[in-house]
Amino acid sequence: MSTDVADVLIIGAGASGGVAAKHLAEAGFSVVVLEQGDWVNQSDLPGLRPEYEVLGGGPWHPNPNVRQRPEDYPINLDDSAAVIGMFNGVGGSTVLYASCWCRAKPSDFRVRTLDGVADDWPVSYEELEPFYRQVEYDLGISGQAGNPAYPPGYAPPLPSLPINMAGRVMAQGMNKLGWHWWPGYNSIPSQDHLHQKKCERYGVCMYGCPQGAKGSTDVALFPDALAHGARLETRARVARISLDENGLANGAVYFQDGVEKFQPAKLVLVGANGIGTPRLLLMSESAGHPDGLANSSGLVGKRFMTHPFGTSVGLYEEDLEDWVGPTGEAIESMQFYETDPSRGFVRGSKWHIIPSAGRPLGMINRFTMGEGGVADEPFWGEAFTERMKASVGHLIEWMIMPDDLPEEHNRITLDHEKTDSDGLPGAKVAYVTGENTRKLVDWNLQRSLEAHEAAGATKAWITNRNNPSWHNMGTARMGDDPETSVVNRWGQAHDVPNLYVIDGSQFVTATGVNPTATICALAKRTAAYLVENRREQKVSTA
Amino acid sequence: MSITDVTIQPASAPVLSEEQRARLAVLADLLISGGAGLPSASGAEVPTQWIDRVLAVRADLDATVRAVLELEGDPGEVLAGLRADSPEVFGAFAMAVAGAYLINPRVRRGLGYPGPAPMKNPALPDEAEAYLEGGILDVVVARGPIYRPTPQG
Ligand SMILES: Cc1cc2nc3c(=O)[nH]c(=O)nc-3n(C[C@H](O)[C@H](O)[C@H](O)COP(=O)(O)OP(=O)(O)OC[C@H]3O[C@@H](n4cnc5c(N)ncnc54)[C@H](O)[C@@H]3O)c2cc1C
Ligand code: SF4
Numbered sequence: 001m002s003t004d005v006a007d008v009l010i011i012g013a014g015a016s017g018g019v020a021a022k023h024l025a026e027a028g029f030s031v032v033v034l035e036q037g038d039w040v041n042q043s044d045l046p047g048l049r050p051e052y053e054v055l056g057g058g059p060w061h062p063n064p065n066v067r068q069r070p071e072d073y074p075i076n077l078d079d080s081a082a083v084i085g086m087f088n089g090v091g092g093s094t095v096l097y098a099s100c101w102c103r104a105k106p107s108d109f110r111v112r113t114l115d116g117v118a119d120d121w122p123v124s125y126e127e128l129e130p131f132y133r134q135v136e137y138d139l140g141i142s143g144q145a146g147n148p149a150y151p152p153g154y155a156p157p158l159p160s161l162p163i164n165m166a167g168r169v170m171a172q173g174m175n176k177l178g179w180h181w182w183p184g185y186n187s188i189p190s191q192d193h194l195h196q197k198k199c200e201r202y203g204v205c206m207y208g209c210p211q212g213a214k215g216s217t218d219v220a221l222f223p224d225a226l227a228h229g230a231r232l233e234t235r236a237r238v239a240r241i242s243l244d245e246n247g248l249a250n251g252a253v254y255f256q257d258g259v260e261k262f263q264p265a266k267l268v269l270v271g272a273n274g275i276g277t278p279r280l281l282l283m284s285e286s287a288g289h290p291d292g293l294a295n296s297s298g299l300v301g302k303r304f305m306t307h308p309f310g311t312s313v314g315l316y317e318e319d320l321e322d323w324v325g326p327t328g329e330a331i332e333s334m335q336f337y338e339t340d341p342s343r344g345f346v347r348g349s350k351w352h353i354i355p356s357a358g359r360p361l362g363m364i365n366r367f368t369m370g371e372g373g374v375a376d377e378p379f380w381g382e383a384f385t386e387r388m389k390a391s392v393g394h395l396i397e398w399m400i401m402p403d404d405l406p407e408e409h410n411r412i413t414l415d416h417e418k419t420d421s422d423g424l425p426g427a428k429v430a431y432v433t434g435e436n437t438r439k440l441v442d443w444n445l446q447r448s449l450e451a452h453e454a455a456g457a458t459k460a461w462i463t464n465r466n467n468p469s470w471h472n473m474g475t476a477r478m479g480d481d482p483e484t485s486v487v488n489r490w491g492q493a494h495d496v497p498n499l500y501v502i503d504g505s506q507f508v509t510a511t512g513v514n515p516t517a518t519i520c521a522l523a524k525r526t527a528a529y530l531v532e533n534r535r536e537q538k539v540s541t542a
Numbered sequence: 543m544s545i546t547d548v549t550i551q552p553a554s555a556p557v558l559s560e561e562q563r564a565r566l567a568v569l570a571d572l573l574i575s576g577g578a579g580l581p582s583a584s585g586a587e588v589p590t591q592w593i594d595r596v597l598a599v600r601a602d603l604d605a606t607v608r609a610v611l612e613l614e615g616d617p618g619e620v621l622a623g624l625r626a627d628s629p630e631v632f633g634a635f636a637m638a639v640a641g642a643y644l645i646n647p648r649v650r651r652g653l654g655y656p657g658p659a660p661m662k663n664p665a666l667p668d669e670a671e672a673y674l675e676g677g678i679l680d681v682v683v684a685r686g687p688i689y690r691p692t693p694q695g
Contacts, residue, residue, distance in 0.1 A: 054641040058600045107690040162669040201663040324663045385580040392653045
C-alpha cells in the first residue's frame with residue numbers, strides 16, 4: 001500500500017467518480033480512487049451468450065441483493081415500496097445503465113418558485129449547461145440538435161442513432177396527436193469517439209456493452225484518469241472517512257481483501273451512489289459528528305428519491321425488428337413534462353421508448369401483470385407461443401419517468417444486522433411512493449395508451465405502475481442553508497470544508513428525467529471548481 | 543460477429559437425472575405446449591438440453607426446479623397448486639422453462655431473431671436520416687418551444 005498523501009481521494013469509481021478522476025488527474029492533481037468492486041472484463045459480460053437474459057436475472061441483476069457478489073452490500077427493502085439497484089465495480093452503475101442521456105430542464109431547478117413545492121436548487125440550468133456540454137463530449141453522446149423541449153443551443157457532439165422502426169411508428173402516432181417527441185439522446189456513440197467504439201447495435205446495453213461502445217466510465221473516462229497518473233484501488237471498500245484534529249477530512253479507512261488500510265488525502269470526494277454515499281457518511285460517525293459525518297442538518301440519508309416509473313405496451317402488426325439496439329432511448333417525449341395544475345398534480349414526466357425484443361423473458365410480466373384484463377387472459381400452455389409470436393418484434397413499450405418529490409420519511413439508514421463481506425452495516429431503505437408521484441404516473445400512463453392507439457396498436461395496456469428505476473437521489477441534498485442541506489452549491493459539505501459529495505445524493509428534487517447527465521455535470525462542475533480554487537481550498541495537512 | 547461466430551457450448555455437466563428430465567418434460571409442455579409455428583417445450587429440447595444452461599448459471603432457479611420436480615401428483619394439478627399457493631415458486635419455475643426455451647436457436651429463428659444470440663446490426667450510413675424521412679420531425683419543431691425557462695430575478 002502506498003501511504004503517499006493524495007491531493008484528492010475519490011470514493012467510488014462510478015459515473016461521478018469517473019468524471020472527477022479524469023478532470024482532476026488531467027489538471028495535475030495526484031488522485032487516488034478507492035472502489036469496492038473490480039474492473040469488469042468485456043469478455044465476461046453476458047450480452048453475447050445465448051442465456052444472457054437469464055444471467056441478467058441473476059449474477060448481472062441490477063439489484064445487489066439478487067447478485068450477491070462479495071463487493072455488493074446488502075440493501076434492506078422491508079420498508080420500501082421501491083426496489084433498489086446499482087452496480088458496484090469500476091464504471092459503477094454505468095456498466096449496466098441503459099445510457100438514456102437526459103439533461104434536466106430549466107424548470108427542474110426552480111420547483112419551489114414555479115410550482116410551489118419542494119425547494120429550488122441553488123444552481124440553475126444555465127449554470128450547469130457548460131458542464132453538461134463538456135461531459136457530453138467526454139461520454140460520446142449521440143443525439144439530434146434543435147429540440148424545442150430545451151433552451152436553444154443543445155447540440156450533442158455526435159449525430160443521432162437511428163430511431164429504428166419502433167421509434168418511427170410511434171413518432172407518426174405522436175404527430176397525429178400533435179404531441180412532442182424527439183430522437184433519443186444516448187451516451188452511445190454513433191461513430192468511433194475517443195475511447196469508445198461505434199455502437200454496433202447488439203441491443204444488450206443493460207447487460208454491459210460487449211463492444212466497448214457505451215459511455216460507461218470504465219471505458220470512456222478512467223483510461224484518461226489513469227494515463228494522467230490517477231491510482232485506482234479496486235476491491236477497496238471504504239469503511240469510514242477520517243478527520244484530523246481540525247475537523248478536516250484527512251483520508252479514509254478501507255478494507256482490501258480483508259486487510260484494513262488507510263489512504264491519507266488532503267481532500268475527499270464521495271461518489272458512492274445515492275445509497276452508498278449516505279451509508280458511508282453515516283458509517284463515518286465520530287465524537288464530533290455523532291449522527292454521521294457532515295450531518296448537523298440531520299438530512300444525511302433523508303429525502304431519498306427514486307423514479308418509480310410506469311410502463312405501458314402496445315402490440316403492432318408491423319415488423320418492428322425491435323432487437324436492433326441500442327437499448328437506450330429510441331425516441332422520447334416531453335409533451336407532459338411541465339406542470340399543468342388542471343391535471344391534479346404538479347411536475348411532469350419524460351417518456352421514452354427502449355427496444356423490448358432484446359428481453360423476451362420480460363414478456364412474461366408484461367402479460368401476466370398486465371392491466372385491463374390482460375393478466376386474466378391465458379398466457380401459459382397453448383397461449384405461450386401465440387403471445388410470444390404476437391409480441392416479440394411487434395411490441396412498443398413506453399416508459400413514463402416521473403419526477404419524484406423529496407419527503408424526509410423516505411430515507412436511508414444503516415442496517416446493523418445485514419452486513420457486507422467486510423462486516424460493515426448494510427443500507428436500509430424506507431420509501432413510500434408520494435401521492436403526487438402516483439397521480440403523475442397514473443395520468444401519464446393513460447395518455448400513453450392514447451399514444452399507442454394513435455400509433456396503430458391493435459391492443460395496448462398498462463404493465464406496471466412502479467418499476468424499479470435504479471436511480472438513487474437526494475440523500476445529501478445541496479442548498480445554501482447549512483440547517484436545511486448537507487452540501488453547498490459546489491457539493492462541499494457545510495460541516496467539513498474539504499469533503500465534497502459529487503453524486504446524485506446532492507439532488508434537491510429528482511427531476512423528471514434519468515439522472516446521470518445531471519450527476520456527471522455536477523461532478524464536472526465541482527471538479528472544475530476545485531481546480532480553479534485550489535489555492536483558497538482548505539485542505540488537511542495532518 | 544456473424545451467425546457462424548456464435549458457438550453454443552453445452553453446459554458443463556448434465557445436471558438432472560433421466561427421471562427428472564422426464565418429469566420436467568411433462569410439466570414444461572403444460573407451460574409451453576407449442577403452436578403458432580413454434581414447438582412445445584420438449585419439442586424444443588428444453589428438458590433434455592437447454593435447461594442445463596439455465597441451471598448452470600442460476601443456482602436460485604436450480605433449487606426451485608429441483609424442488610418442483612420432487613412434487614408428486616397430477617402435473618396439471620401440481621402447476622395449478624403452485625400458481626395458487628406459491629406464486630413465487632411457480633414464477634421461478636416458469637421463468638426457468640421459458641428461459642431455456644428462448645435460448646433454443648430454432649425458437650429464436652421462429653420468433654424472427656436474426657441469430658442464436660444478440661448480433662451486430664451496424665447502422666447504414668444514412669439510416670438515421672431515413673427513419674426521419676417525410677419531415678416527421680419538422681412538425682415538432684414547427685410547434686415551437688415547450689419548456690418553461692428559468693424565471694428571472
Ligand atoms: C440497470 C440500470 C440502468 C440504468 N439506466 C440509466 C439510464 O438509462 N440513464 C440514466 O441517466 N441513468 C441510468 N441508471 C442510473 C445510473 O447508472 C446512475 O444514476 C449513475 O451511475 C450514478 O452515478 P454515481 O456516481 O452516483 O454512482 P455509481 O455509478 O453507482 O457508482 C458508485 C460507485 O461507488 C462504489 N462504492 C460505493 N460505496 C463504496 C465504498 N464504501 N467504498 C468503495 N467504493 C464504494 C460502488 O461500488 C460504485 O462503483 C441506470 C442504472 C442501472 C443499474
Ligand atoms: S447496442 Fe451499442 S451500446 Fe448497446 S451493447 Fe450493443 S454496441 Fe453496446
